[in-house]
Amino acid sequence: MSMSVGVPLELATGILVLWFLWAPVSLLGTRFPHLVRGFFPISAGAAFTLSIAGFMALTHAPMTMTLPLGLPSLPFHLRLDPLSGFFLILFGATTCAIALYLTGYRHREGYPVELRIGFSFHILLASIVLIFLADDVYVFMLSWELMAVSSYFLVVTDHHTEVVRKAGFLYLLIEHIGALAIMVAFAIMRAHASQGVGMGYTFHALHKATLSVDQAGLVFFLMLLGFGAKAGLLPLHVWLPEAHPVAPSPVSALLSSVLLKLGIYGLLRVLFDLLPAPMGWWGLVALVLGLVTALFGAIASAVQNDMKRLLAYSSVENIGLITAGLGLALLFMAHDMRTLAALALAATLYHCINHAFFKGLLFLGAGSVLHATGERHIGRLGGLIRRMPLTALLMLVGTLALAGVPPLNGFVSEWLLLQAFLGATAFSQPYLNMGVPLGAALIALVAGLAAYVMVKFYGIIFLGRPRESTLQNAVDAGPWERAGMAVLAALCVALGLLPTTVMHLLHPTIAFLMGAHAPQALHLTPGLLIAPLAVRDATYLPMAVLGVMTLIGVVAFVAVRRLFLRRMRRARPWNCGYPVLSAQMQDSAEGFGQPIQHIFATFLRLRRVVPVPEDAAPFYESVVEDPLWYVLYLPIMRAVGKVSVAAGLLRHRKIAIYLLYSFVTLIALLVFAS
């Protein structure tokens, strides 16, 4: 086995070891709280270094390393290639911000954050690095389990309430269904892999697996199931809206920004790197599944009233968009349309990193709001822009980025995705030619809904009048929390304004993913103007958009100030002359989502309690539930219940009967075996 260790891989391994070693020290949290808290900025620095290592790996030849750990004949194989490098950048930058935020994080309940979070957090970070570096099935599954368990403990940090424990259980359950599917898929690949000396379970051996079309299809399906469960694809998304709200906010940020992307990383690794050339239907399945997930997530997030639940459903939506891009890339690969495949991959990776940054920012901001007010229900907030101006400003950046407006980063990846959809006109099958542009229509609908959701989210939390009197005491986030959010906000702006730089950085990863199929790939422009296909086809220059807008705005401002000198007069709100003005007259969270409920009633399950005029104490409630529970999960639960009751009939607690069972089994075995 060749050993080509490079500086980036050594750096990454070093940080991995650092985090593993630090985790047990965190257990001293109650004794030395300052020591444990003081390590979070160091972790942030380590995470930053990790993203530097990721940068270096992009242009470096793939590096490998074998560690004499694990079982005797199964050493750990590590490898750092451009794909892992890209995800290390995403992970490092996001984690850097989250660790900064954690430094100043105090939980409202007043339990020792150091003790509860410190240990699992660092184990989780280390296991994620190990997942990205894993080069054999053994390390991969081991670190995958470690990731699942440590993140489970982070989700149930506040384990004294039952809701939290239930959400944690659901998370662990779906996580393991996914892990099982992944394991089976790897086993199928391994069974058909070449048996070279020392190859064992390495990805290199799997790479050379000779699978029949049906076997490859089965592996694809299992991988989509397994990694889809992690990423939150329909119908396995149900853990997201339960686990995100109950976890501490920095953990929610990590879940949404990084852990969901592990599913995407797994899909990219297996489908593009390990499996042979994709079949046409794989791409179509992933594309349709992604689009359905995106639409469902967007609709569901519009009707949520818990701010972290809303953000969780919005993550479902974004994962849907990412998967749609991935499916499109597979489809293009299968039809040998390489440039377009590269474009779709660029959109996928770009959206991955965008979503990590803006969703991380929004979850951290939601955490600061929760911290300041103790309230997760959007409908009991309001007017916080006046109490928490800095948080409000940083959150505005995240909100606009998620809504996908120029010149921020969310728009660039949506733009790329739409370009990929529009390029799809040369398929050999007419149904694809006509069907794929319809995907663009759905993407447009989802983008419109995202804007709606973000206006609801930002408008109700930060604008208007405070809906509760306690909000008067809210104070702005502390310096560490602000620093964490500011890092992510700055990254959102940078990724929005410098798309060409990002495209240059994405290029090695795209070339790696496409392997032998790598085309001249994309049209990379040197300046600030992004033109992924050709300058004639499509161009976008965010710097000019921002520059000209600023120019026009400033000229208008100065001109108006010069020409019309009237000073502004402050007064009571006009409110159409109606004298009484109370905070309850504003839209409630339910009210703002009502049009969506009305239009997409078939997609949602709505339960409403409406008061009648004679009620002494009128009470109104509307609860929107995930229809998937009723369509899929509850029937499965009932079926499992029936099966277990039926199985219970076999038990009679009499030894003679059990002996009879053994006897019958033996006879049956003898009959069938002979």
Place this chain on the structure above:
Amino acid sequence: MNRATLGLQGLQLILCVAAAPLLIGWVGLCRAWFANRSGAGVLQPYRVLKKLFAKTPVVAHDASPLFLATPYIIFAATALAGASVPMISAARPLTDAADVITLAGLFILTRIFTALAAMDIGTAFGSMGARREMLVGFLAEPALLMVLFTPALISHSTSLTVIVQHLTASSPILYPSMAFAAAAYVMVLLAENGRIPIDNPGTHLELTMIHEALNLEYSGRYLALIEWTTAMKLFVYMSIGVALFIPWGIPRHGGLAHLPWALVLFCAKLCIGGIALAFLETILAKMRLFRVPEFLGTAFMLAVLGLLLRFLLRR
């Protein structure tokens, strides 16, 4: 980019900013004529703007900076959108910076800021208006993009410049797919600009307002900027319509020789467009809010049909 192109670009920006109220005035005058009234003249919007600019702005006590910045932001975004639409020249100016998808993005930006500013004061009408505006927006957005994709697929480019160059290079034949797209575009234009039958720009009844409800708390120069932006938005939408569906006459390259003729032709097209808009508004009645999804759904389906026809007929 040479000096002539840059000059044309500047001219187009000024044309959009300066002439936008004229178009609103013309539509208003035509509406008055159709209703057998004499009308206030095409210059009325300028008088209104002048009056508003001169007044002392009255702002609610706890208005946030977002509220005060919004008029400038939406003014700038809409003016930029206007500057990147080929009106009197298809030479590549700002269209390089902003293609049709970016144009749609700029409209979303405007809408989001308008809605947020409306929610800032915390009055009942403000948040109601914001909710309705976003409702119309998220329904109209996909329809608009679908409309824009049909010519984008015909010319294999999302740049409006290339679309115009491609369409004007061919003789004025009718693309059947473009006929569907045009019908859908008219519906989207009515919805996005708050015209009848979606919204009534002249309404004084708060409960039925959409667009006007957003601006209730604004006054003085802020209101003037918003009114101006509304006028510009209609102007930009009409110009996009001209560029997509009747582009013949827009010079394909930079150069000042064709300028006067192009200007006259462009004004004539807008005049006719204004008459058509006024006519539509006169014969239609405002619809209930929950009919709006059906209306925009129809627009969306028409646009999708246009797109599919494009693949079926290869035209």
